[in-house]
Amino acid sequence: MNNVIELILNHRSVRSFQDRALTKEEIETIVKSAQAASTSSFIQAYSIIGVTDAEKKKLLAEIVGNQAYVAENGHFFVFCADLYRHETIGAMEKRDVIPAIESTEKFMVALIDAALAAQNAAIAAESMGLGICYIGGIRNNLEAVTSLLKTPDRVIPLFGLAVGHPDKINEKKPRLPLEHVYHENEYEQNGEIYKGQLEEYNQIVSNYYFERTGGRRDDTWTSQIAQMLERQSRMYMKQFVQDKKLDLR
Known part of the structure; x- marks a missing residue:
């Protein structure tokens, strides 16, 4: 390396x-x-x-x-x-x-x-x-x-x-498993495999937060992201971009 x-x-x-x-x-x-x-x-x-x-x-x-x-x-x-x-x-x-x-x-x-x-x-x-x-x-x-x-x-x-x-x-945050991000030849759509990779990552992230905060936090990645996505934010963006004369066609 x-x-x-x-x-x-x-x-x-x-x-x-x-x-x-x-x-x-x-x-x-x-x-x-x-x-x-x-x-x-x-x-x-x-x-x-x-x-x-x-x-x-x-x-x-x-x-x-x-x-x-x-x-x-x-x-x-x-x-x-x-x-x-x-x-x-x-x-x-x-x-x-x-x-x-x-x-x-x-x-x-x-x-x-x-x-x-x-x-x-x-x-x-x-x-x-x-x-x-x-x-x-x-x-x-x-x-x-x-x-x-x-x-x-x-x-x-x-x-x-x-x-x-x-x-x-x-501290460096752990990233998604390589096999979840990198697909060969076609996108992996086996639901069990896909969810299994996310569950594995959830455990890694939960441990990361637990150790970093001395046990005060142990939430998973999927719960964190789902909560974030549930809150609609910056929904004005499409109109703003078009008002700036971009992305009109």
């Missing part, structure tokens, strides 16, 4: 950072690493907004649910799906690109491009001894986020990435 694989397999979210800003060189290295990610048809349909203004970081921390580490970190990145750039390209080249830009396919391309770039950024940051935490909570109120970050139509902030020098390292 090489150092890169060890780094990837050792990932854990960091939610407590030292009061130490990233250097300009560190920020540029992370962004350049993000840009080196694969991109569908060279379209590069994403942008990254670095938030350094303390008041804006404080407001973002409130939007995501009063998570202090959104305001207190070395640097806060916001990854955006971005097809505004491509609307501009159409005008420059006098081509009718709007039907493509407003298609579900190109919206999916923008989401995938942004996610691939972000994961490159995360791995680069961790390789530099930094900690990271993805922040999906910015989608709690995208109207407020887009106003705060002044993003135009055809640009949607997707998630944040808090990066910094770790003050505290959490």
